[in-house]
Amino acid sequence: MAVYTEVSDDEVERFVAAYDIGEVIALKGIAEGVENSNYLLQTAKGSYILTLYEKRVARADLPFFLGLMEHLAAKGLPCPTPIAARDGRTLRELHKRPAAIISFLRGMWPRRILVTHCAQVGEALARLHLAVADFSLHRANALALPGWRQLYQSCRTRADEVQPGLAEEIKRELDELAAQWPEGLPQGVIHADLFPDNVFFLGDKLSGLIDYYFACNEILAYDLGICLNAWCFENDDSFNATKARALVRGYTKTRPVSPGEIAALPVLARGSALRFLLTRLYDWLHHPAGAFVKPKDPLEYLKKLRFHRSVKSAAAYGL
């Protein structure tokens, strides 16, 4: 849940008047998303999401994110698309913050993950990776190995407060991943945060992929590693191989993967687990007292990381 920017009713009415979407009927702050302030905006013409970009999202990245959504929506992916105001601009300003109105997607994110969800997520991820082939903008992945090292440095002295030995284990993992990180694999724009709360289903059918604010250029199969972590572990941190197989097969039937990508999957999944372990650890150690956002448990990702370290090959994921 975001720390909200409270916008006034007349500010919103003036803002919306610059679009061809009718008069404002209702505006409700949404208790989802932690990076930005999101409102569900209802007008005479329908429902929209109004997003105010808070300082955790760099202004310079906004054309990439909005352009990516436009690109994906134009390719037919079930992706929210930025709405242009009458002046043609999608990125405007509200309450001294960058702001955009984005189309509303129907559906709910699944609180209880089923195998069919995993299969459809795999397929949708592959479609996304194919669709970005001709997307021209570029954004470096700030949360790759050098970024992980920085996070480790800023958590190193206090990591053992969370679990004794954690700092040493992370350091060893960073060294091993640096030595083993694959080179020469297909790259492109990845979603980088395709967790269940970013995927909508209407009934049993995937209806939306949202939240592109971590998207960046990276090894494509790394995104599959993120999804294995996000979708295929149960609440008790056990790995569900049936879900993994469904996810991976959903992906590979749409975008066939090379032997190199298959071989690299365990190390990519380890890297992805380490990335979420580190950001969660950072938030855990640095979150201010009384903050609105409750930090997530970093140790969930230590368990996932250890699982992937124990894996002998991508056969464990159904490949």
Next chain:
Amino acid sequence: MAVYTEVSDDEVERFVAAYDIGEVIALKGIAEGVENSNYLLQTAKGSYILTLYEKRVARADLPFFLGLMEHLAAKGLPCPTPIAARDGRTLRELHKRPAAIISFLRGMWPRRILVTHCAQVGEALARLHLAVADFSLHRANALALPGWRQLYQSCRTRADEVQPGLAEEIKRELDELAAQWPEGLPQGVIHADLFPDNVFFLGDKLSGLIDYYFACNEILAYDLGICLNAWCFENDDSFNATKARALVRGYTKTRPVSPGEIAALPVLARGSALRFLLTRLYDWLHHPAGAFVKPKDPLEYLKKLRFHRSVKSAAAYGL
């Protein structure tokens, strides 16, 4: 913003299937309201509010609250009305909590208060007071003088942490209000929490009165005292007599008040300021570290209380 109960998508779909409101299209947690978990529910037939009642609201009171909303909506007030399921019930259960689906009201609550808002709120409050004349249920006001004394007792030893001398000032105020509290004034069901975030406007016109979860039987003019506190002070805590006059005249043109009610208004407004001072003070001193809800400043209401104490007669409010 509420501490949310997270309901699963399949639970909600099963719950909604018991109503004649079509299939679920979307469900978003709303970042408003602190007592309950509120979701904006969109179905094939329209928009609704799905409320899960959390433990701060007593189950035994729910028939009163839902019955009141039905009663007011039936009388034509712009009030959300509970939707009955096919079995005729409005109060049902979801995720082991009492839950209800309530009609959706268009409009936004005003972040910047104008005189016209105050005039319309006064009139709507009077209409509400007239409309409850034949409402048969009864709910005692837990936040009247005896309740204030209890709150004072549980804050007494720590009140001076917030401001030196606060405990003594509250004690003196309680004694004075007990001595001066009016008797024999017209009573009925009051809203008791008609703050700006509980009143919607569509353009400049009042379109909704929401949140009946503090409603109770009380002196009707006390509700006017609450609204004077909620609507007629500026952000710098100065009193805006023009807004007060508009509020009071909006009220009295719809429900004429007796000389006794007029004379009692300053003491009722003082009591109402003390009520919010005490509940805010309690929340301030007792709110758990890391809670999601940021407590509101109690001293805002100390300033309002002192203003009403300085008032010589209801003439200060435009009467």
